[in-house]
Each structure stands twice: as C-alpha cells, then as structure tokens.
Amino acid sequence: MMLMGATPTPLPLDELKPWNSSRQMLVCTGVADEAPDVKTFTFAVEGGGWFRYQPGQFITVELRAKGGDLHRTYTISSSPSRPYAISITVKAQPNSVGTRWMFDNVKPGSRVRAYGPSGHFTLGRDLGRKFLFVSAGSGVTPMMSMLRWLADCAPGTDVVFVNSARRPEEIIFREELELLATRMPNLKLAFLPEHRSGAAPWAGLMGRIDMRKLEMLAPDFLKRDIFCCGPDPFMKLVSDMVRGEGYDMNRYHQESFGAAAVTDIAQKPANDDGEASVRDETALDVAFVGTGEIASCQPGQTILQGARSVGVRIPAACESGLCGTCKVKKRAGEVAMSHNGGISDAEIAEGYVLACCSRPLSRVEIEA
Template sequence: MTDLDLYRHLDEMTPWDDRLQVLEVIGVSDEAPDVKTFTFRSDNQTWFRYKPGQFITLELPVGDEPVMRTYTLSSSPSRPFAIAVTVKAQPGSIGTRWMFESLKTGAHIKAYGPAGDFSHHSHPAAKYLFISAGSGITPMMSMLRWLNDCAPWTDVAFVNCARRPEEIIFRKELELLGSRMPGLSLGFLIEERSSRESWFGHMGRIDAVRLPLLAPDFREREVFCCGPEPFMRAVRQMLEAAGFDMACYHEESFGKPAIAPVPAPFSDAPPAEQPSADMAVAIRFAGSDVETMCVPDQTVLQAARAAGVRISAACEFGLCGTCKVKKLSGEVEMSHNGGILDEEIAEGYILCCCSKPLSALEIVA
C-alpha cells in the first residue's frame, strides 16, 4: 500500500471481511506485564466494520501446521481504519507466545471474522455495568471506546479486577476516559499489594459486599461480564443470589462443549461397527479434488479431516466462523452460534463444523 492510498475516504473503500483475509501489523505496544496490543490494517485497502466486543480468529504459522487462536478486538469500530487485539501470554501458551516473539511491525497474517454477539449493540440499555477480570477487559474496552466516541454521556459503571495494580490493563486510558465521560464511574479491585506501585483503592475479590460498593445500582443495569470461567461463574452466582434479572446478564466465553468423536467412514473398525455405505452421503471437496463419504451424524468438517482435506477451524461449534466455505450444490442442516451472517447463508456459505449433509454435497475446499 502506497502512502497515497492511506488518504482514501471511507466511501471509496469496501469493508473488510474474512474473504479478504490478510492483515498487516502496524503497531505492537506493551500494556501490562505479559500483555501486548497488536494493531493491524488491511493489506487490501479496506475498512473494518464490526460490533464493539466482537472477535477475530488469527491463523498463526506455528510449526508445521498453523494454529487458530480467537482474540477479542479491543479497538472500536468508530475508528474503522485499523483493528487491534490485546493479548496476555499465559504460562505454556503456544500461539500467544509466538505472537510476542515473532509478530513484528510489517508482518502479514491471515485472519477470520469478525464474529460474536457479545456487544452492547445487541442489548441496548440506558445504564450498563461492565465487569471484567484480567484480559477479559478487552471487549469492555472496545465497547467503552465506542461509547466515548459516539455517546460519551452514557451511564457506565466499569469494574475491573486484577491481581496487582500494575496488572490493570488500560489503566491510564481508563482514568483519562473517567475524566472525560461524565457518566463513567470506574471501580478497580486488587487482590494483593505490590512493591512496584502503591495502592489506596479497593482490595480483595469481587463478592456480594464489594459489588454494591463499586456499582450501588447494579440491579438496574445491563451487565456484561468477561474473564476466567471461575470468575464469571462467581459473578453469575452472586447476581442470582441478589435477585438480579439474569435476562440482563451477558458473558463472553469461547469454551468449547465436548463433542463425541464420529468414526471416519470405512475405517479399520470391526465390520459390525462400520457405517453402512448406503447410509452415507457423498461429499466432493472441489478445491482439493477429493471425494469422500459422510456418515450419519458426521459434520462436513469431520468428513474433511477423515479424507485428509484441511479446513481451518478454531472454536468448532459454530461461533468463530473460521470454517466458512462456499457450497456449490447440495443441502445441509446447519446449527450455528452466530458465526455466519444470513446474507452469507443466502449466498451459499456454510460452517463446516456444524453442518451435516442432507444430500450429496459439493463445496469449495
């Protein structure tokens, strides 16, 4: 992209989607210990259209086979020329550690999305409570940044929990926003003091005593929660015990339900366990020039893997949209969780992880 291309107007550009996959890294910054923000632009002169709080999936070239990792966007769609993810490298993490060591300014990487329904755009309200722990702050920051740009008078109680003061991600920016947004109240909760930084705020873990101190009118608010699963479970139980209307509670989770493995067609299993050929459905993977049979209750993704056809997939339960492919012919039964748009379905796209053939099928893969 030339310098001249950087000055195009928004209406001269088309929106980015995962059919225009490649992103270019334009910035890497430290946010907290073991936390970095990676900022991207499209390498195809497109702009980014998404809901604040949505996520993308990055294809990371780690080892012989790339790995798929899903990250919430910490940026706001009110600033559509770039997107950013803020990630924390956990002990033993593979993909995130690779990003820390290898993803530098100027690098290019494939991405899929955006996807997800964890957004205040999907649940508009007069008053919000954003409650998070650790890197779960990222979707809250995306939503708050959008509100600051587009509706700065909005009533938002923002509660973030961290182990130590220096581990509060985006702390300086949050304090700055607190001085600019008249309806924003900030509440930080720290588990332990630090020798690196003094702390005079709230101490301990979120509970039924501390939550009313941080957000006295929490029962009147639309609540968004994100963080480790034990943290979100504790918040859910606390709100339920307080008589909160759980229809106004929303949480982000990339947890994958257990899926029973389906045997590959015509495997080495004993004859009695072999699927019957007349019950199977033919699938042709046009891009790979491979044909195989899909047995009952087997998804297109499972059939592809059994036939040696590689289709990228991250969540594998219809949420991230990574396994989206074009269907050329045939019919499927698809039970997704928001990882595909209605207009994409109308164009013939399916999610392989949650689609089961109803007839002979041909797809681009």
C-alpha cells in the same frame, strides 16, 4: 519467517471498501506492551480498506507456526469508530502456544491472515441504557472496545466499569481508562486487585468481587445492563451472584469460548477379519467444489472432518460452532447443523454452514 507487507496509505473512507477477510491479508502496524505478558497488536488492511464490526466482536488469526497452522480467536479491543485500524490485546498464559508465537514473530510489517469479525457479545443499537461492565484479566478487551466506542459516539453514557486483576501492575489499560474517566462524566471506574505488589503501590479497594463490593460500586446494578467477561469461574460467580438478587437475566450478557467441542465419531468396529471397515454403506459424499476432492463422511461425521480426510483445508479455531471461522457456502444438499451462535440466521438463509458442526444428511456440495 513471516513475509513483510507495506502499510497502506490511509485514503478517504469513501474511497475504500470494507475489509474482506476471505481475500485480504492484514499488515501489522504496531505492537505495544500493556501489562506483564500482555501485548496489543494493531493491524491495517493490506492494499487499503476499513474495518466494519460491532464493539465486542472477535476475529480469528491464522498463525503459520513451524508445527503447522494455528487458529486462535481474539477479541477486538479497538473501536469501530476508528475504522482504519483494528487491534487485538492478548495475554500469554504459561501454556500458551499461539500467543507466544505471536509475541515472538509478529512485528510491524508482518502479514497475517485473519477471519471475521464474528460474535454476538455486543452493545446492540439501543444505547439509552445504563451499563455495568464486569471483567477479570484479559476479559477486559471486549469491554474496552465497547467503552472506546461509547467515548467517541456517546460520551455521556452512564457506565460502571469494574475490572479484577491479580496485582495492580496487571490491570490492563489502567492509564487509558483513567484518562477516559476525565472525559466521560458518567463513567465510574473500579479496579479490584487481589494482592498487593511492590511493583505498583495500591491504596484502593482489594480482593475478589462479591455482593458487598458490587453493591458498594453499583448500588443500582438491578437497573443496569450487565456485560461480563473473564475466566469461566469468574463469570459463573458474577452470574450466580446477581441472579440470586433477582436480577433480570435477559439483560445479562457474557462472553465465553468454553462451549463443548464437537466430538469425533467413534471408530468403526472391526469386521470379521479383524480389520476396520473402510466405508460404511450409509456414508455420504461431500464434494468440495474448486478442489475437485470428494470426502466420504461416515454417519455422524462433520464436513470439517470430511475435509481433513481428503486434505481440503478449512480454517477452524474453536470447533464448537462458536467462533464462525469454519463458515463455508453450501451449494447443494442437506445438513444437520448444531451451532453455538457462530453463524447468523441471515447467513444460514444465504446457504452458509459451519463445517465443524454440520453433518451431511445427503450428498453435499461445498465451495472450498
């Protein structure tokens, strides 16, 4: 059973501080159906606060399920131009565990812990450009955050917005997108359902995206900055397609959580007595300041693996150095970190590391 929290009073922005994900919980203020098996969850900061993030970033939500805590990464679908609330729009797949748990348990008033925001799939600061947003299914969520921000802050921006879906009724945000098109004079919408459906009649363009359709919808795509999000095969199709036409891939951006996970170190071989060795002579200690626990990391093991071996809890979602959920402060020692963009150079300079992909090179002290 989830604890319920009170919705904070929306004080003037200059009387509030930005959300601190390491200290403040979120309170659900609303749940809305968007499409079959798709819901939007909206949250406020418990105790008051506002949200500071870039359109296109994501947060990691901690779910207190019966089998143990789950960490799931979801893209923010709301716009930072409306900072009192933050929304995530999530689709439950047939094999979903965390998302189904959210559907069943997160209601208005539910308290949820989340971490972030993180991610580099954002528009940046230079808005004097023309954009092509290409998405499939729930990959529309970061595009929606970007478009909502542009609608509030730069409504004259030239955007071609292409979204693919299996059936017409599965086009997420369709009504809002059509409304935005009446308020953004240079917004062109293109929906591409793959199949017809009796639930929602369709008379427009259909089928999977291909070069012919792309040239029809955005004849000047070579002059646009492209943002793409969706299943990996979809993104590969789009990137291969535009690369083959000579597109400058430095202007192509895509969002994906498909980086290879950090693999566990192989088990220590058995000794002459047939028993596994408990500790290698070259194992290095990781001291977790605050808990008093000290983990002995075998060569190649990560700080996250060491933490788990002594019962120290460090939240982690992707475990591939991408989401940034396992970011911790290193007080002392040296590590080898190989990440996939889940931490910035500024954070590294401040002493932060990602526990999932940092391996000790000496004795290390971690704030945890």
